[in-house]
Amino acid sequence: MSAVTLGSEERRKAAGPVAAHAAAARVAAAWRLLASVEDPEIPALSIVDLGLVRFVEVDAGEVLQVGLSPTYVGCPATEVIRRSAQDALRQGGVGGFKVINVLSPAWSSDWITAEGRRKLLEYGIVPPDQSVSNMREVLRGTRLLACPRCQSLDTEVVSEFGSTPCKALHRCRTCLEPFEYFKCI
Amino acid sequence: MSAAAPKADSAALFRYVLRLGDLSLVLGQRLGEWVGHCPALEEDLGLANIALDLIGQARLLLSYAGEIEGRGRDEDKLAYLREQGAYLNAILAEQPNGDFGQTIVRQVLIDAFQLELYERLAASRDGRLAAIAAKSVKEVRYHLRYSSDWLVRLGDGTAESHARVQFALDLLWPYTVELFAADDLDTLMAESGIGPDLSEVHSAWNARIDAILNEATLKRPAHRPHAWHGKRGQHSEHLGYILAEMQYLQRIYPDARW
Numbered sequence: 001m002s003a004v005t006l007g008s009e010e011r012r013k014a015a016g017p018v019a020a021h022a023a024a025a026r027v028a029a030a031w032r033l034l035a036s037v038e039d040p041e042i043p044a045l046s047i048v049d050l051g052l053v054r055f056v057e058v059d060a061g062e063v064l065q066v067g068l069s070p071t072y073v074g075c076p077a078t079e080v081i082r083r084s085a086q087d088a089l090r091q092g093g094v095g096g097f098k099v100i101n102v103l104s105p106a107w108s109s110d111w112i113t114a115e116g117r118r119k120l121l122e123y124g125i126v127p128p129d130q131s132v133s134n135m136r137e138v139l140r141g142t143r144l145l146a147c148p149r150c151q152s153l154d155t156e157v158v159s160e161f162g163s164t165p166c167k168a169l170h171r172c173r174t175c176l177e178p179f180e181y182f183k184c185i
Numbered sequence: 186m187s188a189a190a191p192k193a194d195s196a197a198l199f200r201y202v203l204r205l206g207d208l209s210l211v212l213g214q215r216l217g218e219w220v221g222h223c224p225a226l227e228e229d230l231g232l233a234n235i236a237l238d239l240i241g242q243a244r245l246l247l248s249y250a251g252e253i254e255g256r257g258r259d260e261d262k263l264a265y266l267r268e269q270g271a272y273l274n275a276i277l278a279e280q281p282n283g284d285f286g287q288t289i290v291r292q293v294l295i296d297a298f299q300l301e302l303y304e305r306l307a308a309s310r311d312g313r314l315a316a317i318a319a320k321s322v323k324e325v326r327y328h329l330r331y332s333s334d335w336l337v338r339l340g341d342g343t344a345e346s347h348a349r350v351q352f353a354l355d356l357l358w359p360y361t362v363e364l365f366a367a368d369d370l371d372t373l374m375a376e377s378g379i380g381p382d383l384s385e386v387h388s389a390w391n392a393r394i395d396a397i398l399n400e401a402t403l404k405r406p407a408h409r410p411h412a413w414h415g416k417r418g419q420h421s422e423h424l425g426y427i428l429a430e431m432q433y434l435q436r437i438y439p440d441a442r443w
Contacts, residue, residue, distance in 0.1 A: 070241075072237075072238060072241060072324060073238060073241030073242055073244070073245060073320055073321060073324065074237035074238045074239070074240050074241025074242070074244070075237075075241070076237070103245070103316045103317065103320055104312075104315070104316035104319060104320070105319070106316075106319050106320040106323060107320075158227060159227035159228075159230060159231055160231065160327060160330060160331050160334075161227075161230050161231040161233075161234040161235070161327075161331065162230065163230070164234075165234045165237060165238060165324070169227065169230075183327070185323045185324070185327075
């Protein structure tokens with residue numbers, strides 16, 4: 001290579017503190033806007049709460065790069081999420097941007113934020129276990145889930161596939177209400 | 186760089202990726218036929234969710250195949266406008282649903298295959314295939330949990346359910362041979378570090394299937410020679426009907442979009 005290629009960070013430094021400050025402000029504004037984009041299936045949560053936003057950065061050409069990951073490969077919400085994110089960024093006026101589909105590393109339910117887990121539970125969906133390795137025990141019924149309504153531990157698995165691919169269907173034997181569990185993946 | 190003949194490689198890679206994508210697409214389309222007809226609402230949701238995951242895999246794989254080919258065909262053009270002979274799925278995927286037990290048997294056989302295949306493909310030298318496999322394998326684990334749980338319930342259930350799934354197993358078993366029969370393309374992919382060694386996938390699959398059949402009190406059918414070549418585009422009579430239904434809209438209204 002004959003010329004030294006500067007990364008976006010180095011370029012900003014070279015361009016001086018004013019440019020670096022402007023870029024940081026755009027990134028912060030973009031994160032705020034994305035935090036207002038609801039998941040179409042679980043509107044209580046934003047796409048930031050779900051850990052779907054993988055990065056926001058300004059590249060060498062001053063274009064804001066936004067990385068988004070799908071939860072499940074066939075999830076129909078993926079397209080809606082992408083469009084909603086683009087609309088939010090456009091309306092928020094963050095300048096030129098590009099939304100990139102990030103497949104690797106694959107999204108994990110471990111990336112749902114603590115805030116996201118709290119919101120899920122409030123919404124009536126039991127949040128995923130923090131550790132994917134506990135998934136087996138949950139689905140085998142050897143590890144008990146507490147009912148999100150009455151906190152009873154007397155619950156059972158009805159189906160491993162609920163209303164969306166990401167959720168399993170459970171039932172409380174005490175209050176007899178069904179509830180959903182966000183699967184570990 | 187020691188890699189030779191990039192031109193021949195991209196044609197081979199195109200066919201290899203189509204094989205993977207077509208298996209998911211055809212099986213996903215088959216499972217979709219169950220929507221509204223399952224024995225219970227939970228199973229309707231279960232099979233529909235699995236179908237959705239499979240079609241998601243197919244979209245990623247066919248999009249990639251179209252890019253490799255470089256002739257402007259995207260996922261939709263590859264799915265909706267190819268003739269039967271250009272489909273490269275193993276023909277197990279296109280076998281009819283039969284009763285619920287037969288669908289479950291076909292699902293267990295293919296889920297276990299995809300699980301062992303994708304786990305190895307996640308270490309492929311082809312970064313894009315590795316990423317797709319690493320993403321998909323997480324979902325396939327759930328598919329196999331679902332299908333193998335049902336197979337155990339039916340096999341170790343009543344005399345009637347046992348007889349039905351044993352019949353389905355005997356019926357579908359010969360088609361599994363094709364999944365592991367490595368031809369020149371499979372060998373080329375394994376040698377270039379892109380695809381796994383199918384004999385390795387086969388022994389892992391055998392161990393997994395034997396454990397499930399044992400728990401389900403089902404008898405493993407004897408090995409029989411086969412003459413199926415869906416991976417080369419020679420299909421059973423069933424694929425034509427699947428494509429006729431799946432491709433109907435695009436054939437009648439070319440380039441129709443949502």
